[in-house]
Amino acid sequence: MGFNAFWLTVGLASGASAACTRAQLEDAATAYVKAQAAGKPDALLLGPNVSYVENDVQIDIAKGVLSQAVTIDFNRSIFDTTQCIAFTEITAATNKHPYVIDTRLLFSDDKITAIQSVIADAGDWIFDATSHLKWAKQEKWDSIPSDKRDTRAVIKAAGDAYLDSWGDGKVAVPYGTPCARLEGGAYTGDKSPSTNTCKMPEFPKPFSAGNRRYVIDEELGAVDIFNDFPFIDKTKPNGTSSMNFIRVETGKIRYIHETTVCSTKNCGR
Structure with missing residues (x-):
């Protein structure tokens, strides 16, 4: 499948879901963080043909970072109930292999149809997970009235x-x-x-x-x-x-x- 056709397919899949609740997306994000910490993607409620993408490359989920147990120092999530997508940013500064992982979970019929991650580690642009952790923890992203x-x-x-x-x-x-x-x-x-x-x-x-x-x-x-x-x-x-x-x-x-x-x-x- 060509690049444009691939993203079109993913986009159609993400838009296919009629509705989802914030609570469902919150639970999914919590489950995702636990799955990443354990390195167990099968702990997630995955659709039958889930697409797994790291840095714009589709790969086998069993061979990706999600299959590695990662020590997570901090995470923050947001929830899009209109599109049925949860987003989570993970900072893994004390992990043996430090990462900053930004992940979208796309849903259809209450199951994850696509996981898309931008994964940064040593050598990526101005990468410093320790500094990222320090400052991300100090920010306030509270619920707005x-x-x-x-x-x-x-x-x-x-x-x-x-x-x-x-x-x-x-x-x-x-x-x-x-x-x-x-x-x-x-x-x-x-x-x-x-x-x-x-x-x-x-x-x-x-x-x-x-x-x-x-x-x-x-x-x-x-x-x-x-x-x-x-x-x-x-x-x-x-x-x-x-x-x-x-x-x-x-x-x-x-x-x-x-x-x-x-x-x-x-x-x-």
Whole structure:
């Protein structure tokens, strides 16, 4: 199956589910974390033809990171009841092999139809799981009161504006004050914690982060965007596996997590 056809199939599978509850997605995320800690993917409620993808490559689930027992130091999840997708970010800093793992669980008929992960480890862009753990634990992604929640459209637009601004510096990004970015293990909020330290420079044109896949959670004001990040990896100029996990509060971006995978150490830079 070609690349575009593969993602179309996954997209159709994710949209096939009529409905799911937040409680179901919360339980699934909890089960996923336990399964990753134990290295037992069969502990999950998997569909008969579940698709398992790591860094945009479909592989045998029995040979993937999910089949390895991983010491998990911290995790955070969001839940998209409109699309029936749960997203979890795992920081495994004290594991023998440190990881940062960002995973989407896609559901249909109460079963997982696809697992998609962006998995970063040593050599990936600015990777430092210890630093990632330190700062991720300090952030507050609490539930937002119902009368102060942004709509899905507002949350998605904030995330898209941030990614679009990389290629067009004129795009107005709704950065909050404060705003902090955790990129790999590099954190911007430590030196100026009360200011906007999220603004990114405009990259050389042409530049576009494509193949965007979203998980949106209005209750937590969050959006996760899997995308192909061009330019940074010299061996993959059209885009390498990347993830942006963004917290939005009253229409403004508060936190950004970025994970980018490299085919060579530090993307050859």
